[in-house]
Amino acid sequence: MQSKARLYGRAYCHLCEEMAQALRSLGIEFQEIDVDSDPALDESYGENVPVLTDAGGTELCRHRLTPEAIKKLS
Numbered sequence: 001m002q003s004k005a006r007l008y009g010r011a012y013c014h015l016c017e018e019m020a021q022a023l024r025s026l027g028i029e030f031q032e033i034d035v036d037s038d039p040a041l042d043e044s045y046g047e048n049v050p051v052l053t054d055a056g057g058t059e060l061c062r063h064r065l066t067p068e069a070i071k072k073l074s
Helices: 014-025 039-045 067-073
Strands: 005-009 030-034 051-054 059-062
Touching: 005 014, 014 030, 051 067, 059 067
Parallel strands: 005 030
Antiparallel strands: 005 051, 051 059
């Protein structure tokens, strides 16, 4: 099954962990992408994580999971 979403974040980021935990609790399939694993992603996102996108790459929310993002993924 293909993930509905991508979560861009980094290790030791409490906001990233909070968003991942919330997505799991809602049963939303997502792929976690570590921005520190790719210099281009690190350059793009910097400290601006977590970022949640749909499978097509459209940004749904940043920093906190929003009701609008949940609705789009449900």
